[in-house]
Amino acid sequence: MISVEEAQERMLATIQPLPAITIALAEAAGLVLAEDVVAKEDLPPFANSAMDGYALRSVDTRMEHGRPARLRVIGTIAAGYVTEQAIEPGTAMRIMTGAPLPRGADAVIQIELTRSDPTDSSWVEILQEVAPGNNIRAAGEDIRRGQRVLSQGSEIGPWEIGVLATVGQARVKVIRRPRVAIVSTGDEIIDVGEPLQPGKIRNSNGYLLEAAVRRAGAEPQRLGVARDTEESLRQVFSQAMQHDLIITSGGVSVGEFDLVKRIMNEQGVIDFWQINMRPGKPLAFGRIGQVPLLGLPGNPVSAAVTFELFGRPLIRKLLGHRRLYRPLVEVTVEDGVSERTPRRHYVRAQVRREQGRFVARTTGHQGSHITTSLLNANALVIVPEGGKILKPGETAQAIMLDWPEE
Ligand code: AMP
Numbered sequence: 001m002i003s004v005e006e007a008q009e010r011m012l013a014t015i016q017p018l019p020a021i022t023i024a025l026a027e028a029a030g031l032v033l034a035e036d037v038v039a040k041e042d043l044p045p046f047a048n049s050a051m052d053g054y055a056l057r058s059v060d061t062r063m064e065h066g067r068p069a070r071l072r073v074i075g076t077i078a079a080g081y082v083t084e085q086a087i088e089p090g091t092a093m094r095i096m097t098g099a100p101l102p103r104g105a106d107a108v109i110q111i112e113l114t115r116s117d118p119t120d121s122s123w124v125e126i127l128q129e130v131a132p133g134n135n136i137r138a139a140g141e142d143i144r145r146g147q148r149v150l151s152q153g154s155e156i157g158p159w160e161i162g163v164l165a166t167v168g169q170a171r172v173k174v175i176r177r178p179r180v181a182i183v184s185t186g187d188e189i190i191d192v193g194e195p196l197q198p199g200k201i202r203n204s205n206g207y208l209l210e211a212a213v214r215r216a217g218a219e220p221q222r223l224g225v226a227r228d229t230e231e232s233l234r235q236v237f238s239q240a241m242q243h244d245l246i247i248t249s250g251g252v253s254v255g256e257f258d259l260v261k262r263i264m265n266e267q268g269v270i271d272f273w274q275i276n277m278r279p280g281k282p283l284a285f286g287r288i289g290q291v292p293l294l295g296l297p298g299n300p301v302s303a304a305v306t307f308e309l310f311g312r313p314l315i316r317k318l319l320g321h322r323r324l325y326r327p328l329v330e331v332t333v334e335d336g337v338s339e340r341t342p343r344r345h346y347v348r349a350q351v352r353r354e355q356g357r358f359v360a361r362t363t364g365h366q367g368s369h370i371t372t373s374l375l376n377a378n379a380l381v382i383v384p385e386g387g388k389i390l391k392p393g394e395t396a397q398a399i400m401l402d403w404p405e406e
């Protein structure tokens with residue numbers, strides 16, 4: 001048996017990020033930038049007002065014997081328009097937030113610090129002295145022309161999209177999204193819409209994995225259920241080879257009808273690992289032709305947990321992410337874990353915050369067929385290998401799948 005970490009390393013060592021493509025900016029959320037982005041212009045592109053107020057010369061705001069300066073108002077500048085008029089000594093212009101600063105002005109005073117007559121817009125009184133540069137956003141203050149604003153390998157989220165739009169990047173070069181084939185296996189598996197028949201169960205893994213693959217950032221395609229025959233597997237795999245990754249569930253154990261490994265050996269290469277973990281000991285990894293294949297165990301909880309530990313990091317590596325794993329935190333396990341297993345145990349748990357600490361409560365019966373143990377779980381508490389238990393109130397490491405809402 002090998003450790004989870006060793007299996008992860010061996011698997012990821014064979015995986016390279018996918019090729020880059022150029023796509024419309026709006027499609028880029030969640031993907032990884034494949035080039036540095038350099039600004040072609042200053043941002044802001046021109047000096048402009050940070051407030052609604054009056055553009056003026058700061059020297060004209062000086063008070064004489066405590067009396068506010070009175071300036072002649074010579075016009076109005078709205079955002080989006082440029083004026084040819086210049087500010088001369090003793091004059092001011094009404095200016096709106098984002099409007100370009102007129103020539104001659106070196107400051108803006110906000111409207112709240114002025115007084116004017118609503119029936120006579122030809123003058124304004126300035127109630128406070130201001131310094132040069134007051135309420136002015138200088139050209140290039142945010143981004144300088146030629147500056148690198150984002151570097152290759154950055155993950156593109158909504159805020160990055162905003163900055164890319166700002167610098168005019170209508171199209172961006174990104175690592176393309178992996179297309180992932182999902183194959184369920186087993187003669188006992190029927191589709192979700194069908195009535196149960198003797199000996200049959202519904203295909204939960206196919207749907208669970210489809211959603212998990214999508215959430216990991218890849219594009220899933222469920223290819224249905226392969227029967228436990230070599231012909232059926234060959235047929236589904238021939239379809240699956242159009243993809244960047246194949247994820248199977250079931251058929252990788254040591255049973256008589258566990259044929260996935262056999263087909264991998266026939267059509268590619270296989271590494272089959274017994275991993276020192278629970279749930280999910282048997283895991284196959286290799287290739288069908290050139291396409292990597294991750295063979296997850298069939299038990300739904302095992303499939304779910306091994307996807308988190310192996311499938312998600314694999315997809316993130318294909319996507320070009322630098323950070324492949326979820327964060328680990330220390331949690332206090334309120335109810336403890338009394339079950340002993342020689343393998344490392346990933347216990348589904350609900351973690352919440354309490355007085356600045358993370359407190360975990362396990363989600364009940366942890367058998368690998370107890371699908372309801374996945375419900376309400378936002379973390380996997382790690383009980384180290386070697387038959388350890390956790391007493392109530394003991395601390396452990398946990399993989400956070402989602403942060404508590406509080
Ligand atoms: P296997 O590894 O193929 O022996 O499957 C192990 C267990 O997982 C068996 O009880 C299967 O019935 C169950 N199983 C396999 N595939 C699925 C699936 N797609 N959905 C739900 N349960 C499954």
Ligand code: MG
Nearest residue numbers: 185186250251
């Ligand atoms: Mg099976």
